[in-house]
Amino acid sequence: MIRRVIARRLPLWFGTLAVLFISGCFGPDDLPFALFTLDPESGDSPLVVRFDASASFDPDGAIIRYDWTFGDGATGTGRSPVHTYAVETETTFTVRLTVTDNNGNRASGTRTVTVHPPPPPPDAARVEFVWPFHYDAEGDDAANLNDEYFTLENTGTAAVDLGGWTVSNERGEVFRFPDGYVLAVGAVVFVHSGAGVDTGDVLYWNATAPIWNNDSDIAVLYDSTGLIVDLYAYVSC
Ligand SMILES: [Ca+2]
Ligand SMILES: [Ca+2]
Numbered sequence: 529m530i531r532r533v534i535a536r537r538l539p540l541w542f543g544t545l546a547v548l549f550i551s552g553c554f555g556p557d558d559l560p561f562a563l564f565t566l567d568p569e570s571g572d573s574p575l576v577v578r579f580d581a582s583a584s585f586d587p588d589g590a591i592i593r594y595d596w597t598f599g600d601g602a603t604g605t606g607r608s609p610v611h612t613y614a615v616e617t618e619t620t621f622t623v624r625l626t627v628t629d630n631n632g633n634r635a636s637g638t639r640t641v642t643v644h645p646p647p648p649p650p651d652a653a654r655v656e657f658v659w660p661f662h663y664d665a666e667g668d669d670a671a672n673l674n675d676e677y678f679t680l681e682n683t684g685t686a687a688v689d690l691g692g693w694t695v696s697n698e699r700g701e702v703f704r705f706p707d708g709y710v711l712a713v714g715a716v717v718f719v720h721s722g723a724g725v726d727t728g729d730v731l732y733w734n735a736t737a738p739i740w741n742n743d744s745d746i747a748v749l750y751d752s753t754g755l756i757v758d759l760y761a762y763v764s765c
């Protein structure tokens with residue numbers, strides 16, 4: 529009986545208002561959604577990451593502000609910031625985007641980016657003439673061929689197989705390194721002009737006359753493909 533009275537007295541517009549309220553038209557403002565992508569999601573330091581929050585939206589309004597914390601102490605604003613990460617050890621950062629809609633409502637979303645330490649520099653092959661280049665043997669060079677010698681050092685960061693590499697003088701006489709002769713990092717090899725039995729770091733040209741002019745000469749080191757690796761030119765004072 530009572531219910532029937534209330535129903536009779538409620539005006540028609542009340543029902544319409546209730547429907548609108550449930551649908552949100554007059555309800556609390558909807559929260560925005562914080563959605564974003566990042567590219568790339570991982571990589572080597574220093575890593576440049578591009579963020580894009582254009583997927584974020586507000587169902588009943590507009591997003592008016594984007595705030596970022598990149599996880600490494602840095603912050604940013606804007607819809608598409610770019611941030612560079614630098615690490616010494618592998619680190620995963622949590623990136624947080626907070627969006628604000630036109631009614632001041634805020635919402636956040638997070639994603640992670642993993643940054644690997646910088647890759648080590650590639651091994652560099654480097655072999656060069658170093659001192660001593662003993663082109664003037666003690667006394668008569670022709671009678672003391674093995675006191676005439678040059679020195680090569682591996683100053684790079686990788687062992688080098690010198691097999692097939694050559695050294696020539698200005699007159700075009702050529703010494704060829706034995707097959708499989710490997711010069712370790714930091715190692716030196718001495719190549720004497722005369723005859724002898726090769727050992728670890730001492731090799732012999734097996735020439736029958738002096739190789740290196742005492743006044744001036746040019747030594748050229750070629751790799752096994754014939755490319756010049758190093759030059760050593762000298763003039764005696
Ligand atoms: Ca809203
Ligand atoms: Ca000489």
Ligand SMILES: [Ca+2]
Binds near residue numbers: 664666667
């Ligand atoms: Ca001499």
